[in-house]
Amino acid sequence: MGIVAKKLGKRIKELREQRKLSQLQLAEILNMEASNLSKIERGVQIPKEESLLKLINAFNVNMVDLFDYEHFADRDTLLLSINNIIQSADEKTLQKIYKILINL
Numbered sequence: 444m445g446i447v448a449k450k451l452g453k454r455i456k457e458l459r460e461q462r463k464l465s466q467l468q469l470a471e472i473l474n475m476e477a478s479n480l481s482k483i484e485r486g487v488q489i490p491k492e493e494s495l496l497k498l499i500n501a502f503n504v505n506m507v508d509l510f511d512y513e514h515f516a517d518r519d520t521l522l523l524s525i526n527n528i529i530q531s532a533d534e535k536t537l538q539k540i541y542k543i544l545i546n547l
Contacts, residue, residue: 444486444488447489448486448487448488449485449486450486450512450515451486451489451509451510451512452487453484453486453512453515454509454510454511454515455483455490455498455509456484458498458502458504458509459484459502462502466480466481466484469501472497473494473497473498473501474497475494495509528540
């Protein structure tokens with residue numbers, strides 16, 4: 444499978460782990476075999492439309508949120524994006540960003 448399948452799978456795994464669900468628990472919610480969910484999370488298989496809708500409902504997110512995996516970019520791409528955000532920020536926003544960063 445391609446890069447979209449891998450990133451989508453990684454995002455689904457991230458959402459599952461945020462909700463403290465095992466693969467087996469989520470598979471039961473989705474009425475799917477755990478082995479199929481594993482393939483989806485590894486990016487080996489792309490979920491069918493029906494499964495995507497079940498995932499959206501299970502995670503209580505919008506379709507856009509399910510495909511929000513820009514933060515999985517490589518280091519250089521992330522640094523470039525962060526730098527662009529910082530360069531265009533006003534002083535007040537920069538202060539907020541600074542506070543967030545020093546508290547990580």
